[in-house]
Amino acid sequence: MAAVPQKHTKPEILVRKICHALGRRFRLHRRDLPGSPDLVFPKDRKAIFVHGCFWHRHGCRLTTTPKSNAEFWQEKFDRNRERDLQANVDLQYDGWEVLVIWQCETKDSELLVERLATFLTCNQVNESK
Ligand SMILES: [Zn+2]
Numbered sequence: 001m002a003a004v005p006q007k008h009t010k011p012e013i014l015v016r017k018i019c020h021a022l023g024r025r026f027r028l029h030r031r032d033l034p035g036s037p038d039l040v041f042p043k044d045r046k047a048i049f050v051h052g053c054f055w056h057r058h059g060c061r062l063t064t065t066p067k068s069n070a071e072f073w074q075e076k077f078d079r080n081r082e083r084d085l086q087a088n089v090d091l092q093y094d095g096w097e098v099l100v101i102w103q104c105e106t107k108d109s110e111l112l113v114e115r116l117a118t119f120l121t122c123n124q125v126n127e128s129k
Contacts, residue, residue, distance in 0.1 A: 011106040012038050012050040018109075018116050019048075035087025037098075046097045046120065049084070053103045057081055060104050 019026055019039060027040045037047035053062035057077050066073050091098050099119045106112055 009050070009052060011101070011103045014106050014109070015039065015048065015050050015101055015112070015116065018113050019120070022117055022120060024120055034090035035083065037091070041120065044120070045095055046099070047091055048099045048101060048119070050101045051084070051103065055080055056084055058102045058104065060102070062104055
């Protein structure tokens with residue numbers, strides 16, 4: 001997994017802490033799932049990705065592009081985006097609910113708690129089960 005250099009980044013650890021505080025149990029980096037989501041809630045069939053803005057090309061001000069080796073970087077970035085997109089599609093096709101948290105969105109922790117709580121508590125799909 002050379003294209004994804006950072007595991008257990010600060011934003012990811014913060015998201016984990018919040019989910020813990022919300023009393024939810026989760027698994028980390030399930031490799032058997034598309035894109036190996038950072039947090040997986042198997043019972044609820046929910047998955048969370050915590051994306052670094054640079055590597056995953058959020059488009060915010062953290063999404064800088066190195067000046068040298070531009071072509072190399074562009075290819076790398078394109079592959080990352082493609083993989084993210086595909087993982088999202090595959091997961092949803094398999095009935096997973098997916099939430100993407102961007103690195104820059106973890107700055108406002110109150111908002112982050114709210115988003116995570118909403119995502120983890122509402123059951124849009126499997127209500128009848
Ligand atoms: Zn961002």
